[in-house]
Amino acid sequence: xxxxxxxxxxxxxxxxxxxxxxxxxxxxxxxxxxxxxxxxxxxxxxxxxxxxxxxxxxxxxxxxxxxxxxxxxxxxxxxxxxxxxxxxxxxxxxxxxxxxxxxxxxxxxxxxxxxxxxxxxxxxxxxxxxxxxxxxxxxxxxxxxxxxxxxxxxxxxxxxxxxxxxxxxxxxxxxx
Amino acid sequence: xxxxxxxxxxxxxxxxxxxxxxxxxxxxxxxxxxxxxxxxxxxxxxxxxxxxxxxxxxxxxxxxxxxxxxxxxxxxxxxxxxxxxxxxxxxxxxxxxxxxxxxxxxxxxxxxxxxxxxxxxxxxxxxxxxxxxxxxxxxxxxxxxxxxxxxxxxxxxxxxxxxxxxxxxxxxxxxx
DNA sequence: CAGTCCATGTAAGAAGTTACATGATTCT
DNA sequence: AGAATCATGTAACTTCTTACATGGACTG
Numbered sequence: 140x141x142x143x144x145x146x147x148x149x150x151x152x153x154x155x156x157x158x159x160x161x162x163x164x165x166x167x168x169x170x171x172x173x174x175x176x177x178x179x180x181x182x183x184x185x186x187x188x189x190x191x192x193x194x195x196x197x198x199x200x201x202x203x204x205x206x207x208x209x210x211x212x213x214x215x216x217x218x219x220x221x222x223x224x225x226x227x228x229x230x231x232x233x234x235x236x237x238x239x240x241x242x243x244x245x246x247x248x249x250x251x252x253x254x255x256x257x258x259x260x261x262x263x264x265x266x267x268x269x270x271x272x273x274x275x276x277x278x279x280x281x282x283x284x285x286x287x288x289x290x291x292x293x294x295x296x297x298x299x300x301x302x303x304x305x306x307x308x309x310x311x312x313x314x315x
Numbered sequence: 316x317x318x319x320x321x322x323x324x325x326x327x328x329x330x331x332x333x334x335x336x337x338x339x340x341x342x343x344x345x346x347x348x349x350x351x352x353x354x355x356x357x358x359x360x361x362x363x364x365x366x367x368x369x370x371x372x373x374x375x376x377x378x379x380x381x382x383x384x385x386x387x388x389x390x391x392x393x394x395x396x397x398x399x400x401x402x403x404x405x406x407x408x409x410x411x412x413x414x415x416x417x418x419x420x421x422x423x424x425x426x427x428x429x430x431x432x433x434x435x436x437x438x439x440x441x442x443x444x445x446x447x448x449x450x451x452x453x454x455x456x457x458x459x460x461x462x463x464x465x466x467x468x469x470x471x472x473x474x475x476x477x478x479x480x481x482x483x484x485x486x487x488x489x490x491x
Numbered sequence: 492c493a494g495t496c497c498a499t500g501t502a503a504g505a506a507g508t509t510a511c512a513t514g515a516t517t518c519t
Numbered sequence: 520a521g522a523a524t525c526a527t528g529t530a531a532c533t534t535c536t537t538a539c540a541t542g543g544a545c546t547g
Contacts, residue, residue, distance in 0.1 A: 172404070183528095229406055234468075266345055287481075302467050306460075378499085
């Protein structure tokens with residue numbers, strides 16, 4: 140995942156490992172963050188694979204290693220981005236995809252959003268059913284915390300679906 | 316985290332590694348899950364530390380290794396559970412804590428919930444401010460996806476706070 | 492009698508973190 | 520002059536997953 144985040148940031152402009160960390164802190168830290176100990180080795184790997192290239196510069200009397208994305212890197216990134224979003228139940232990884240959907244053709248973004256909604260709806264229906272079963276079988280007041288986490292789950296899935304639908308309306312409403 | 320989940324499940328009743336996996340699938344998979352490859356080694360570690368003990372039984376002609384929690388394991392688990400909940404921005408780990416809050420004294424549960432709410436409120440305020448800055452500085456229609464992920468973030472934090480407040484009301488309203 | 496489920500376990504590898512090491516520059 | 524920030528990097532470690540290996544019991 141980290142390697143794709145890096146490529147995604149480099150789609151915008153070339154920058155150093157340190158700059159990447161700053162962007163993460165400022166822009167994505169509420170759903171994704173990484174340490175220097177993983178950023179620098181990731182940059183080395185990406186360069187070795189030919190997805191990025193570096194140039195050592197001295198900017199305002201500070202040594203910097205500026206990385207830029209290659210044609211191969213761009214196509215590698217877009218191939219990944221256009222694949223269906225895998226919903227992780229335990230992490231907020233889906234936001235990583237949406238954050239970079241600016242680089243996807245509108246039609247593809249709409250298609251993937253719809254596929255994603257269907258996947259989350261399926262999970263919502265499963266959990267909703269389990270929640271109903273619990274409501275029927277037990278006195279939920281005796282299991283406040285267990286039941287509340289189920290309520291959390293159901294409402295969380297619904298929240299994601301609503302947000303996706305809002306986003307869908309917005310993109311579909313935009314002038315081509 | 317996995318070791319505490321296992322201890323939490325064993326607080327209810329003794330069970331095998333296989334049973335633990337079934338409980339995760341049925342009950343916690345929407346916020347936590349683990350593979351056999353991590354469950355079995357975790358059980359070995361926990362037994363080595365003296366937090367659980369095992370007995371090999373043949374139940375309905377099937378070999379099983381049943382684990383039960385020790386006094387030391389219980390106190391180790393409760394010591395962890397009563398500590399302040401660390402909010403992970405990228406994972407749903409806070410639900411793990413709440414799921415087992417049935418084992419915490421009511422007053423402690425209320426205190427930790429309130430502390431947690433304050434932490435999430437602080438994150439909400441930060442992100443809200445950043446969102447306002449973006450709204451002032453840019454035409455958000457040109458950055459639909461970047462802006463939408465921010466809206467997601469703000470609403471997600473608000474969702475958690477609302478859920479916590481509902482839970483708080485419920486526990487406080489319950490007869491002692 | 493083949494397939495699925497029950498049941499336990501290991502080995503290799505993925506993907507990160509924390510802590511450390513280094514050194515220049517800028518701020519107070 | 521000392522602290523904070525800028526900037527890159529490595530080593531050891533943590534914590535998981537995937538894939539494999541094994542074998543008995545049940546099911547159609």
